[in-house]
Amino acid sequence: MMSTGNGFTAGEYPDSAGYPDGNGFLDEGTADLVDEVTAAEVRDVDRPSADAQTEIEVHRRDEEQKYSATIDGRELATVRYNEVDGHTVVLTTSVAPEFRGRGIAADLIADALDDLRERNQRITVRCPVVAAFIDANPQYRELVDLRV
Numbered sequence: 001m002m003s004t005g006n007g008f009t010a011g012e013y014p015d016s017a018g019y020p021d022g023n024g025f026l027d028e029g030t031a032d033l034v035d036e037v038t039a040a041e042v043r044d045v046d047r048p049s050a051d052a053q054t055e056i057e058v059h060r061r062d063e064e065q066k067y068s069a070t071i072d073g074r075e076l077a078t079v080r081y082n083e084v085d086g087h088t089v090v091l092t093t094s095v096a097p098e099f100r101g102r103g104i105a106a107d108l109i110a111d112a113l114d115d116l117r118e119r120n121q122r123i124t125v126r127c128p129v130v131a132a133f134i135d136a137n138p139q140y141r142e143l144v145d146l147r148v
Contacts, residue, residue: 033105033129034128034129036100036105036106037093037109037129037132037133055071056069056104056107057070058108058112065081065083066078066080066081067081067108069104069107076096076104077094077096077099078092078093078094078108079093079108079109079112080093081123087121087123087124088121089123090112090126092129093108093129105129106133109130113130113133113140113143117140122145123143123144123145124145125144
């Protein structure tokens with residue numbers, strides 16, 4: 001298995017991430033998301049068109065402790081987190097199955113990390129999808145607090 005460079009091994013995650021199986025292994029959907037956010041490119045045919053009448057919007061929903069990607073009010077993907085003493089712990093990433101493979105997870109994670117950077121937040125990553133994304137996009141590594 002490949003190390004993601006931040007203490008995680010690809011295919012495993014700390015149980016505190018909240019995955020339901022409790023065995024410490026990624027389910028098939030999460031493994032697919034890791035592959036998606038670390039892909040060198042996303043298939044152009046699946047990318048939303050610049051001519052589309054609707055756009056994917058990303059919102060930080062503090063009361064629910066999540067970042068949410070929506071289109072026409074429908075939630076497509078989330079990045080869930082906990083705030084602990086002014087510190088952000090990133091827990092999970094999910095994308096509705098019918099919207100996987102379109103780069104939505106990578107865009108959502110990038111927007112969430114950009115927002116955290118703007119708010120001068122340091123993070124602890126428990127989500128293997130976000131860990132893999134940061135590994136593939138080193139410009140976000142300074143956000144990770146390795147002391148926690």
